[in-house]
Amino acid sequence: MALLELQGLTKQFGGLVAVDHVDFDVNEGEILGLIGPNGAGKTTIFNMITGIYPPTEGKIYFRGERIAHPPLTWRQRFSTPVWWVSWLPLPSVKRRWDEVRTLRPHEITERGIARTFQTIRLFKNLTALENVMAGLHHRTHAGVWGAVARPPSQKQEETFIVAEAEKYLAFMGLTDYRDELAKNLPYGHQRRLEIARALAAEPSLLVLDEPAAGLNEQETLELMATIRQIRDSGITILLIEHDMKVVMGICERIVVLDYGKKIAEGTPEEVQNNPRVIEAYLGEEEV
């Protein structure tokens, strides 16, 4: 069973079919690249994986659990028994209902998928440390009582959060910028910070949307090394990238999209030599 399975994934926006019956798997421990010309539907697929919107058709399975499927129609809701009792706070009801309803993004993150965004979406007016601490939210529990009464467990948790966040900052080489506002960081560091924040959520699958965009030569090489390091620490990586150096350099397998359809899948060598791919895309790129 693959870590992530996309089956017949389709997304339609009005009359536009952005993703058209795409199938592929992401195996545990690999680095998979998703490439294709602009508008091919790559970020749309990411958004469906991370739960930002549901597919029009098709399904996504993560560790065998179905995390994305088309939303229920009203008729389907009425005819599904569990919908009628979904408001009951019983674990068995909850489990059955989870299988049927559309999951929200934070629930997908809780299940072990974390992402970065194509346009960086850091918390701009917060410090680097505070940004990374966000990833630790779902790993901790303190609520209103903990906040006001501050029992020892809450204090321990706070220390833990800060320590973990600093660990991830260090891993991405950003310790010096700990108390710097995110918006004041140089562009390359902002990209790294976003990755650090995603890592803090302790995902088993890290989904990176154009992590090398805007990086210079040096930064790109560092990024490639970092991604390999992340993978070696046990996290599977799925990434969208336009920079072919990165794609061919670190991806073990590649999936190619064009106009929403998958047109090729395989190792870098296979994909490089695939005439359909060349025609759609690689012809203009320097490799």
Added chain:
Amino acid sequence: MQFLQQLINGVTIGAFYALVALGYTMVYGVLKLINFAHGDLFMWGAYLGLTGLNVILAAIARTTPWAILPTVIMVMATVALVGVLVERVAYRPLRTAGRLAPVISALGVAFILESLARNIYGASWKTYPAGITPGGGLVLSGGVRVGVMQIIVLAVSFLLMAGLYLFVHRTRIGTAMRAVSLDHNVSRLMGIDVDRIIMVVFLIGPGLGGVAGMIVALYYGSFDFTLGWVFGLKAFIAAILGGIGNIPGAMVGGMLLGIIETLGAGYISPQWKDVIAYVILILILIFRPTGLLGERVAEKL
């Protein structure tokens, strides 16, 4: 038959709501701002109409409906100018200030206008000069009464609305207005003076609102300073109901709200009349924020 009577009354009130709702919807269309002050401009129309009528009637020492026409024109012009003033002073500096600041500013203007009215005119009920409006009316089959005033009011309202519709869809300025409501920057690139168009919108919207205020006061005969708040909110709900930013929507929404409200007051209870309007607003915003005729406006995050 009581139903028909209620229907006619509802349509009359609906026409009032529609006139005022047009002001809200036009301003929202070009500025994406909810002009909370609009209801108070409407109220000022009623007060200014009173003053105007009293002055004219005193001057000519007779009571005649003919005094109404010049007063209406005066009221329309004055309220329109106030509207433009408000836009210049309280809204224009905040065009780039996000969504919250203009709303607060609009509320502030509303409070200022209301306070001015209350302090200048006093908090008591004001009545329009008696005998200035034609009484009587038709009696249709089944005992349904349609007052002459109702007919006049409905006719005037429909004329104004039709006029506005033609203006927006058949004239150059109207087309420019529609362009500005879609995109300021592109309109500028097309050579449209956006500030000028916005000024026109604030002339027409408040102008119509002011006239509506005077018409409502004439119709009911008396009013006080809470007129602006209650009526304004209802008209606003009508605009949202029809789809804010959408001119036919405001008309439809106004009519619909007037009818639903009057029927509700008649068949359920007059006390809960206002609540009906609010509940409609809440339901619409939760389930269909685009309104009945509108395009997507209130998107989910």
Added chain:
Amino acid sequence: MMTALRERLRTIRPLWWQLGLLGLALLLPLPMGDYYRSVLWRTALYIILGLSLNVIVGYAGLFQLGHAAFYALGAYTTALLNLHWGIPILLTFPISILVAAFFGYLITRPILHLRGDYLCIVTIAFGEVVRLALVNNIFGITGGANGLSGIARPVLFGFAIREPIYHYYMVLLFLVFTIFAVRRLENSRLGRAWMYVREDEVAAEAMGIDTTRVKLLAFVIGSGWAGLAGSLYAAKITVVSPDQAKFLESVVMFCIVVLGGTGSIPGVFVGTLGMVTLPELSRALKEWRDAWLGLAMVTMMIARPEGLWPSRRIRMEIRAAQEEALAAPASGD
């Protein structure tokens, strides 16, 4: 000038500040007559209300213009429990918090997904519905437009709290606790979650934060606390009326938070002084109260939208948003 003053003030250790203010607060009513003591009481009460709304507007960033409804609900809860079942006033306090919080949950659950200015309108509508329900004597218990009267005095160890000065001290006690609780909330996992949601809701959700729950918590906490303030009001005035849920009240509270300084505790103090205390002290202002409110709103938005004493963070956010908007000129959207 404000900034320079603030920077100087910041260098003084906070503990001295707090003790100093507390001492001042304790001593202030002593030389005063009952009228001014009531003004003090009112000020402290509205600071509590401002702080409760600050959680919703300042921390979670949600525009709530119907806050007075929960204030009224809390007051009515105390009134009803006391008048119908003879429950001692002080015991009604936790119940009215729960009632107000419960209604806060009910009312906001369906509207959380709405965009800013639309959320604003719905809260106004809900506030009015509550007020009208109270006026129309819903379920026959709310006493109509005149409200309910004859509420008993709170009794603590046999001592009935009757005079304004003792009510003031009681409210002061709750105020101190409120400030304490609010600051702790600010610097906690929940407080941070609110910050993240305010900064970028989509990113926050992607990082595993249940944004709906977090926003709901802000509403429930803020609303429940407003209910407490309502009970405190009922305890002193012994009369509750639907006017407590008037839109004007909600606007005053909202202005206290936004004009005083969004997101900051000193800001709420400043806002209350301007919006509540000043009009109480000046007869002229009282008559033109609405105009004063309106003028303050318009000028503040134009001159200083972040308020007089905003939290540093909010000030940054607002200035940053302004710069962005100026760089990319506003479209008609």
